[in-house]
Amino acid sequence: MKHLLYLTPLFFLLCCSKKEDTSTNSNNENKVTEKKVAPELQLEVINSDSAGPDLKYEIVDGKAIIVRYSGTAESYTIPATIEGARVSEIKRRAFENCTSLKSVIIGENVVTIGPWAFSGCSGISSIEIPESVTTIGNLAFNKCFALEAINVQENNNSYSSEEGVLYDREKIKLVQCPLGKVGELNVERGVKYINDFAFRSCEQITRINLNNEVQLIGNGAFQACTALNQISLPESINSIGQMAFYKCENLTSIELPESIKSIGVQAFSNSGLKTIQFSSGITSISKGAFFDCPSLEEITIPESVKSIGRGAFSRCANLKSVTFLGDAPSASSDAFAGTSPTIFFTPGAQGWSDQFSGLDVQERPSQP
Numbered sequence: 001m002k003h004l005l006y007l008t009p010l011f012f013l014l015c016c017s018k019k020e021d022t023s024t025n026s027n028n029e030n031k032v033t034e035k036k037v038a039p040e041l042q043l044e045v046i047n048s049d050s051a052g053p054d055l056k057y058e059i060v061d062g063k064a065i066i067v068r069y070s071g072t073a074e075s076y077t078i079p080a081t082i083e084g085a086r087v088s089e090i091k092r093r094a095f096e097n098c099t100s101l102k103s104v105i106i107g108e109n110v111v112t113i114g115p116w117a118f119s120g121c122s123g124i125s126s127i128e129i130p131e132s133v134t135t136i137g138n139l140a141f142n143k144c145f146a147l148e149a150i151n152v153q154e155n156n157n158s159y160s161s162e163e164g165v166l167y168d169r170e171k172i173k174l175v176q177c178p179l180g181k182v183g184e185l186n187v188e189r190g191v192k193y194i195n196d197f198a199f200r201s202c203e204q205i206t207r208i209n210l211n212n213e214v215q216l217i218g219n220g221a222f223q224a225c226t227a228l229n230q231i232s233l234p235e236s237i238n239s240i241g242q243m244a245f246y247k248c249e250n251l252t253s254i255e256l257p258e259s260i261k262s263i264g265v266q267a268f269s270n271s272g273l274k275t276i277q278f279s280s281g282i283t284s285i286s287k288g289a290f291f292d293c294p295s296l297e298e299i300t301i302p303e304s305v306k307s308i309g310r311g312a313f314s315r316c317a318n319l320k321s322v323t324f325l326g327d328a329p330s331a332s333s334d335a336f337a338g339t340s341p342t343i344f345f346t347p348g349a350q351g352w353s354d355q356f357s358g359l360d361v362q363e364r365p366s367q368p
Contacts, residue, residue: 063088072100078107131155148180194221263289308335331357
């Protein structure tokens, strides 16, 4: 009995000690699983809704990446750092469709601006690219219809700007024309390449003057420039990309220089072309190159053309005659689908029969 009395307090002390250990362990576990709440970012909020702005970001290898902003601020400054980490990247579509934004200041540590990063920010009128930026993705400012100027800080080693137009540092490549530009635009001397989508949806530009050094027009470069009615292609150009002039509804004529050997897929499709002057240097007309050009009435194909792709002149509803100056080229059976012009060939040319791509063929009358 005496031994039992001694053991009772000892047992009680052991139980209490175990309970404290359990409580301590529980607290430690809570500390391990507790998520760290990001500090508030400094934002200037104007006319925001009750929910307030919302910024999502991630920190990878000590660098902060802006993933998504979904606030309603009119003015926003992307910070230089978050939680002590440099903000180095604005991810693709991060600010997409933030229509309330009118002003954005990009932080001094940003290196990369992803594709479509500010797409649909229709209220932004100008934006400044800091000297830290080395990469700007395609269509980063897509559908920014009020954007009149993209200005680059002078010490940037990758990009430059002239009259609000974005170029690479050496001004060899025209990267992006802001969509708010109006009227006539002169491409800087020395530029050799018009970037993919460089003028896409510049709906208020009416005339573009290319210098005599431009060699390449990229894919979709002038796509949906609906007011564009005049552009002269210099002899220096040797390549026109896919859909380069797609939906240029007011472009009524084009003269292709000798230097161009082929025309990209759907390069002039859905345009307002009435006349096309092919050079004797062109060898192939790609798929859908002049698809759905309802204003075309007649065309002359030079003898240098050896192939015509699928649907090249399909749905040119008012096309009445196509005259070939040389031997019959290879052509898809649907090259003229949805239209019914008469095909004429030059006397003495080879490879012609009564039908060509499903259309009637006639010998062109001799010129008096």
